[in-house]
Amino acid sequence: MKHLELPSYLEQSEDVKDRFDRMKKRPVALQVKNLQKEFDSPQGQVTALNDINFETYKREFVCVIGPSGCGKSTLIRILAGLETPTSGEVLLDGKAVHGPGPDRGMVFQGYTLFPWLSVKKNVMFGLEMSGHGKAVSEEQALQWIDLVGLSKFANAYPHQLSGGMKQRVAIARALANQPRILLMDEPFGALDAQTRAKMQSYLHEIWKNIDVTILFITHDLDEAVYLADRVLVLKAHPGEVQELIEVPVPQPRSPEQLLSPEFLATKKRLEDLIHPPEVDTGLNGDHLNMVRMVDVNDEVESVF
């Protein structure tokens, strides 16, 4: 079979290059400096994250991708303040962050909507926490719910919604606080392929219109390339930054670009970084011990 001739993922068209140049002139939103995270485990100390450094610009969309065990969830939890780093610093708009706070919104894979609150009250939660009155909170909440297209469900309870709708509520709830950065931890991981594609478009639509920087964790290469301005690739054991890739696919994105040469080139690069061609040493024998278990006289001799 002939392989497609793909351009280098480093090649950028004039427009794309120009856009990245302009982006890099924006102020820095999030800055991660020498971040280190170690865990105590029964096998001794494990380094989950080793000397992570990167920055994101205001209103940038960054995807974080990496093989399992690269510490991408740990990273986002540290950014959210749900875990403390062993050493290093996280700066948001130049100020160090400690502990969770409403300036960093978080969307979890498991929705984490409050089941005892209606959609409206869920979105009002953060607003009330930051001291807004009931009336103001309600008014703003309804606007956010409208933004994610769920006005009809404002009074429904979370269990009455589908997975995609729940995640839209979770996004509205996080955005209602008007966070500086929106952290998303594999938010669409539990959704079926169709809903996921739809949610990706919604998210891009929202991102375009709102003043927010997005850091999005995923293990889906297509999703990363489709959504991101830049993709932060981590490697595992220990979790380290492997590359910060500028996605050469022009913005605004649309599903047709999924097969464009730039898209495929970027995806190929990610594939190579995350699943490097394995050197078979015979020791890491993670393969099936297959013997032929089909009768010699079976009607189907071979499936090929």
Add this chain to the structure above:
Amino acid sequence: MMISSLFAVRKKLDSKHRIYVSILSFIVPLVIWSLISYVPFLWHPKVEISAPGDVAYFNEGMLIDREIFDKEVEIARSESRIIPEGRPANPVYLPAPHEVATALYTAFTTEPKRRNEKWLHESLWDSIQVIFWGFFISSLIGVPLGILAGTYDVFSKLFEPFIEFFRYLPAPAFGALAVAILGIHEAPKIAIIFIGTFFQQVLIVSNTTRKLDPSLLEAAMTLGAKRLSLLFRVVIPGIITHLYKDLRILLGWAWTYLIVAELIGTSSGITWFITQQARYKNFENVYAAIIIIGIIGLSTDIVLAMLGKKLFPWKKGMAKA
């Protein structure tokens, strides 16, 4: 419906069959009881004398062991005297269903034997009050402590080791102590219910609190919730439905301590009624009283379950609690 579908593993029956089978769960014991009571050759170890004949110590209506009766019949026959007559009967402590059914009504209308004694409904009311206060005071302290222990590790370590120890001490063992401290009337009885409920309650509530999905707390923190609002806006509403269910189960336990509690100090309430009626050998009244306890317990639970549906509308149609 195929028989096999009745026995499908972990599959729900359709609603019609569920009702039938639920009714059956009451019918089966009732049928067994009726068979033993109304079918003369089943059990019936006694003979109720209908005509004493020439046996000097037989009286009409007397209950006699079957062997003794048979022996007397044998003797009377051999000495050609008048043969006593009787029919098979069950012991006095096993009244027939219809007798108990009647007693369910007559127990309320039977006047107490002595002037200072109480009617059944008064006894029942006393019991309900003892249960209520015991359970109420226990919950008033136990639920907050349980929630604290489930939320903050420091309270968990502060309360739970001692409570773990204390809950193994049988509540009735404190009877004498309770009387010495609180006198002989209602107070020591309430104390026994309290002791029987409280310690389990703290542990169960703290356990329930710990089962709250921690990611809900994390989500709330990223939305800006801090200490107290986490407790009052997330922890408590997050566990309230489970808490309510725990309390329903614990209320059932409180009833089991009632009988012991009421024997302490001056016997009172439904227990007093039961022991008194047993003493008079009015066993149908004893059964009636026991059944009434069951009915009160079950109907409270059903009412509370229905109330729960009103109180927690988000539970409606939720797949599993």
